[in-house]
Amino acid sequence: MSCLLQLTSVTxxxxxxxxxxxxxxxxxxxxxxxxxxxxxxxxxxxxxxxxGAHQPDEGAIEVRGERIPSLTPGEAHRLGIACxxxxxxxxxxLTVAENIGIRLEDLGLFGRVRWGMRRKTAKExxxxxxADIYPDAEVRSLSMPEQQLVEIACALGAGARIxxxxxxxxxxxxxxxxxxxxxxxxxxADGVGIIYISHRLEEIFALADRVTVLRDGESVGxxxxxxSDASDPDRSGPxxxxxxxxxxMVGREVxxxxxxxxxxxxATVLSVRRLGCSSSGVRDVTLEVRTGEIVGLAxxxxxxxxxxxxxxFGLTPADSGEIELGGSLITIGSxxxxxxxxxxxxxxxxxxxxxxxxxxxADNMTMAVHERIFPGTWLRPVAERSxxxxxxxxxxxxxxxPDAPGGSLSGGNQQKVSLARWLATKPRLLILDEPxxxxxxxxxxxxxxxxxxxxxxGMAVLLISSDLPEVLGMSDRIAVMRGGxxxxxxxxxxxxxxxxxxxxxxxxxxxxxxxxESPC
Amino acid sequence: MLLRHETVLLAVLxxxxxxxxxxxxxxxxxxxxxxxVRHSVEIGLLALVMMPVVxxxxxxxxxxxxxxxxxxxxxxxxxxxxxxxxxxxxxxxGIGAAxxxxxxxxxxxxxxPPLIVTLGTYSLFRGLAEAITRGTDAFTRFPPSFLFLGTGxxxxxxxxxxxxxxxxxxxxxxxxxxxxxxxxxxxGFAPEGARYAGLPVGRRLAFAHVLAxxxxxxxxxxxxxxxxTAKADAGTGYELxxxxxxxxxxxxxxxxxxxxxxxxxGVAAIAVLGNGLSRVPATMSNxxxxxxxxxxxxxxxxxxxxxxxKWFAERRPR
Numbered sequence: 001m002s003c004l005l006q007l008t009s010v011t012x013x014x015x016x017x018x019x020x021x022x023x024x025x026x027x028x029x030x031x032x033x034x035x036x037x038x039x040x041x042x043x044x045x046x047x048x049x050x051x052g053a054h055q056p057d058e059g060a061i062e063v064r065g066e067r068i069p070s071l072t073p074g075e076a077h078r079l080g081i082a083c084x085x086x087x088x089x090x091x092x093x094l095t096v097a098e099n100i101g102i103r104l105e106d107l108g109l110f111g112r113v114r115w116g117m118r119r120k121t122a123k124e125x126x127x128x129x130x131a132d133i134y135p136d137a138e139v140r141s142l143s144m145p146e147q148q149l150v151e152i153a154c155a156l157g158a159g160a161r162i163x164x165x166x167x168x169x170x171x172x173x174x175x176x177x178x179x180x181x182x183x184x185x186x187x188x189a190d191g192v193g194i195i196y197i198s199h200r201l202e203e204i205f206a207l208a209d210r211v212t213v214l215r216d217g218e219s220v221g222x223x224x225x226x227x228s229d230a231s232d233p234d235r236s237g238p239x240x241x242x243x244x245x246x247x248x249m250v251g252r253e254v255x256x257x258x259x260x261x262x263x264x265x266x267a268t269v270l271s272v273r274r275l276g277c278s279s280s281g282v283r284d285v286t287l288e289v290r291t292g293e294i295v296g297l298a299x300x301x302x303x304x305x306x307x308x309x310x311x312x313f314g315l316t317p318a319d320s321g322e323i324e325l326g327g328s329l330i331t332i333g334s335x336x337x338x339x340x341x342x343x344x345x346x347x348x349x350x351x352x353x354x355x356x357x358x359x360x361x362a363d364n365m366t367m368a369v370h371e372r373i374f375p376g377t378w379l380r381p382v383a384e385r386s387x388x389x390x391x392x393x394x395x396x397x398x399x400x401x402p403d404a405p406g407g408s409l410s411g412g413n414q415q416k417v418s419l420a421r422w423l424a425t426k427p428r429l430l431i432l433d434e435p436x437x438x439x440x441x442x443x444x445x446x447x448x449x450x451x452x453x454x455x456x457x458g459m460a461v462l463l464i465s466s467d468l469p470e471v472l473g474m475s476d477r478i479a480v481m482r483g484g485x486x487x488x489x490x491x492x493x494x495x496x497x498x499x500x501x502x503x504x505x506x507x508x509x510x511x512x513x514x515x516x517e518s519p520c
Numbered sequence: 521m522l523l524r525h526e527t528v529l530l531a532v533l534x535x536x537x538x539x540x541x542x543x544x545x546x547x548x549x550x551x552x553x554x555x556x557v558r559h560s561v562e563i564g565l566l567a568l569v570m571m572p573v574v575x576x577x578x579x580x581x582x583x584x585x586x587x588x589x590x591x592x593x594x595x596x597x598x599x600x601x602x603x604x605x606x607x608x609x610x611x612x613x614g615i616g617a618a619x620x621x622x623x624x625x626x627x628x629x630x631x632x633p634p635l636i637v638t639l640g641t642y643s644l645f646r647g648l649a650e651a652i653t654r655g656t657d658a659f660t661r662f663p664p665s666f667l668f669l670g671t672g673x674x675x676x677x678x679x680x681x682x683x684x685x686x687x688x689x690x691x692x693x694x695x696x697x698x699x700x701x702x703x704x705x706x707x708g709f710a711p712e713g714a715r716y717a718g719l720p721v722g723r724r725l726a727f728a729h730v731l732a733x734x735x736x737x738x739x740x741x742x743x744x745x746x747x748x749t750a751k752a753d754a755g756t757g758y759e760l761x762x763x764x765x766x767x768x769x770x771x772x773x774x775x776x777x778x779x780x781x782x783x784x785x786g787v788a789a790i791a792v793l794g795n796g797l798s799r800v801p802a803t804m805s806n807x808x809x810x811x812x813x814x815x816x817x818x819x820x821x822x823x824x825x826x827x828x829x830k831w832f833a834e835r836r837p838r
Contacts, residue, residue, distance in 0.1 A: 315715070339718035353716040358709045358776055367706060367717040370699045377698045421717065 296475030412443025577775030595659025620733020670745025708775025
């Protein structure tokens with residue numbers, strides 16, 4: 001079988017973060033090659049290298065046996081590499097034919113648009129993928145899956161031989177999925193190589209010929225899959241089962257580097273019942289967090305974890321269900337109300353939401369407690385400084401002083417500043433969203449110790465993390481979210497495979513049955 | 521950063537003073553200095569309240585029109601309403617607050633962009649002023665006790681300079697010494713970040729706009745007292761002069777960065793330039809055009825002066 005694409009030992013770093021650590025990957029003509037991995041394993045980076053959006057630091061890229069020294073997006077297009085994203089990137093106000101024409105025709109300056117031709121091409125391409133779409137329809141009027149089909153038609157028209165599909169079914173219904181699958185299999189039969197990214201194992205087993213699993217920026221192996229309909233004997237490597245696949249994704253054993261719990265959880269601090277927020281896709285969440293307890297919130301990106309946190313913090317207020325805090329029913333209509341009630345939220349995106357980069361550390365640390373430390377609205381520089389200095393000392397923030405701007409700190413130290421801001425509010429419930437994302441190993445374990453100490457001091461902690469070992473190692477209980485709701489709750493120290501299976505929607509033990517995920 | 525924006529601006533102001541002191545005719549006399557102050561109080565007041573709006577990442581194009589509307593309504597209340605001018609003045613401040621409140625409501629409750637909202641009210645308020653006077657009516661013959669505000673002196677200093685000094689001091693304290701100023705700065709740097717920190721973003725923005733309205737009304741009063749007439753075209757173009765002073769004074773149009781003393785220096789640099797040019801024989805006849813030209817150059821240089829080092833810093837090999 002001919003090799004369409006060959007990546008050899010590709011590395012890519014962003015600052016201190018090594019996103020790809022020598023990944024090799026190959027794609028053959030006429031195969032569906034699935035790419036799998038946890039959030040942050042390096043899938044998107046690898047895709048961006050393949051489409052030319054990122055230049056690898058090291059490693060070689062060969063397309064059809066030809067070495068490509070520097071792959072740019074234009075070059076990738078010329079070589080027949082196309083990418084279908086989850087959210088189609090079409091011009092909504094133009095017609096289908098126009099959108100296809102823009103991608104495919106090279107008019108040059110003063111070129112004349114030949115409308116008849118344009119429409120004919122569009123019709124022909126749409127027919128080839130079996131899409132029943134009118135070429136003169138405005139893209140705005142098409143559904144998401146129809147837009148995806150237009151994207152695929154574009155890729156086909158551009159003569160794409162390598163098609164990357166990034167979670168194409170994330171927002172499709174079952175029938176739409178089936179239609180997409182037949183298009184994918186049609187492309188495959190035509191000898192197109194397809195790189196297929198999906199978190200849904202059943203899709204991978206239905207479609208893929210081979211699967212490559214990425215973990216922490218490394219490829220942990222490429223395996224053949226015995227497809228349900230497969231009769232093709234020409235399969236290299238051992239085939240694998242779903243369980244083996246999950247094991248590959250989860251990988252390493254959970255090391256006992258996490259601080260042990262100190263106290264038994266006490267009274268219930270937060271209790272939500274059938275909580276929902278239709279605008280953010282959170283639905284029917286029932287969950288309790290007690291004093292001294294760390295509840296881990298696991299799940300895939302888009303499972304609704306951050307959305308749930310935003311509901312609890314009043315950024316997108318709930319429109320159904322009940323929230324009980326410290327025994328009394330409350331509503332949370334804005335972050336201010338949440339703060340007043342003793343809820344703190346250390347957000348995921350610390351550079352945009354967690355820390356104001358241009359402002360001094362001290363200003364950042366007192367921002368959520370203006371009323372308390374500046375009564376009568378007058379700033380009190382002495383009180384502010386002493387609070388900041390104490391927090392810097394207690395959390396071990398490495399900075400030149402309280403006046404250093406937040407942006408001058410490393411990621412881990414910014415995270416500590418963000419945390420300090422919320423500790424200053426002395427919250428009853430602390431929600432941490434990806435507290436160690438992009439943080440180096442040393443700062444990571446310091447942050448873990450701080451979190452455990454806070455719980456031991458009686459705080460209720462809700463810990464959102466895509467880092468499975470972290471959730472497993474830190475949490476007293478683990479709630480797995482999927483499709484905007486809690487899919488399963490496991491006791492602390494549960495098996496990584498069980499939790500991952502629940503997150504992926506595989507029915508295991510207490511996991512809810514697999515069902516359609518709501519679009520994110 | 522050794523070379524602060526304010527320091528550079530202070531140097532520019534000193535250069536202006538020295539140059540016009542030497543080259544200008546009767547530039548440094550007490551009368552002329554009082555004259556400069558009288559002429560710059562209204563734009564200065566508007567700049568002082570424009571500053572927090574810009575600091576918080578917004579803009580208010582309507583302050584000049586608010587001044588015009590308030591001047592006309594003040595005249596109407598006094599002449600046709602028969603109110604004593606003191607009462608009319610207080611009512612006018614309320615009208616200013618309502619005008620600012622209109623902007624605030626549209627911006628914070630409906631989440632419309634401040635540029636568009638205040639561009640709308642810029643026309644709306646001026647249009648109202650013209651409708652009230654039918655474009656021709658002017659209010660005159662104010663009592664001397666009122667005109668004193670615009671022409672009199674207290675302790676040898678123009679009366680309105682005291683008002684200005686009071687507002688300037690209050691604004692300085694508000695911006696640099698209270699949580700209001702801190703919040704405006706935070707909102708200017710990162711509006712989402714400020715919301716995530718639990719700051720009352722909407723209320724703080726609303727306050728800045730209401731304050732702008734009130735002080736624009738105050739400027740309408742000193743303006744009317746200075747000219748002795750209230751007409752619908754009062755304060756035309758003042759919003760741009762105020763924005764120029766604020767930006768020249770080092771407040772970033774993107775929000776977050778800026779100081780009240782910088783704004784004061786910006787006001788002074790522009791006022792001295794305009795007056796000085798009219799005192800130098802060579803430029804006397806076309807001082808108006810020249811001052812516009814030079815103010816523009818100053819502004820462009822000030823902005824470029826801030827951007828050029830950054831441009832180089834970004835291109836420095838790491």
